């Protein structure tokens with residue numbers, strides 16, 4: 001489902017309008033995820049986990065974000081792994097908005113990218129119907145991917161990498177940006193609801209979308225990557241990352257998507273950001 005440039009430009013105009021009257025600037029990433037955020041909601045702990053995994057595989061990890069869009073998440077990673085690069089098939093997304101393409105984002109499809117081995121490949125949300133896992137798998141020792149609970153890849157739905165010779169290390173859940181968006185709209189942007197506290201609480205019960213993060217590794221880096229994640233979680237439990245959040249995380253808190261918040265609508269593993277290791 002590739003972008004249509006006209007649609008992109010129209011959406012960008014709406015985004016600019018929103019910015020002009022935005023009383024709550026941190027909301028924009030959950031309303032215009034492509035322009036001002038990402039298609040998955042994250043906190044700094046997610047960045048810390050991924051950086052820890054990468055650093056456990058190599059002291060100078062070679063990192064790629066495949067399908068990075070404008071590079072919102074990639075830029076966060078680059079604060080810790082400055083040589084991290086991105087690849088984004090659609091150079092038109094930059095042209096359409098008259099944005100320069102950063103020199104660390106390569107605007108070609110992964111299928112045509114020079115064959116190089118990466119310690120970590122990150123895939124942040126492939127559009128439904130798009131599936132470039134085979135190419136990612138060929139070029140990475142460790143793959144970290146996010147996908148939504150509705151199923152995206154091929155007939156089986158999930159975007160797993162087991163079939164490409166990877167073993168699952170762990171997974172966790174974060175809110176879907178769509179749920180954050182609904183919550184924001186209900187709480188702050190819909191007059192008939194913003195004043196009705198009961199209605200807000202009722203609607204909050206319906207949030208059920210969420211986003212999975214899966215970590216896969218090839219056998220040669222499996223133990224290192226797993227230990228890196230475990231060490232990061234120990235730091236998290238010790239509170240190391242607690243006071244060092246991105247400003248936009250306040251929106252997640254405000255909308256009831258706290259770190260380790262319990263999701264009432266799922267049956268098992270109900271806590272957001274709770275990491276489950278594969279047995």
Ligand SMILES: C[S@@+](CC[C@H](N)C(=O)[O-])C[C@H]1O[C@@H](n2cnc3c(N)ncnc32)[C@H](O)[C@@H]1O
Pocket residue numbers: 033034037038039040066067068069070087088089090108109110111123124125126127130132
């Ligand atoms: C849903 S967007 C997600 C963008 C970003 N990761 C995020 O979460 O905001 C998927 C991106 O993957 C890009 N893409 C799709 N197929 C690709 C391919 N074969 N190679 C590189 N990028 C691709 C699309 O152009 C799009 O920008």
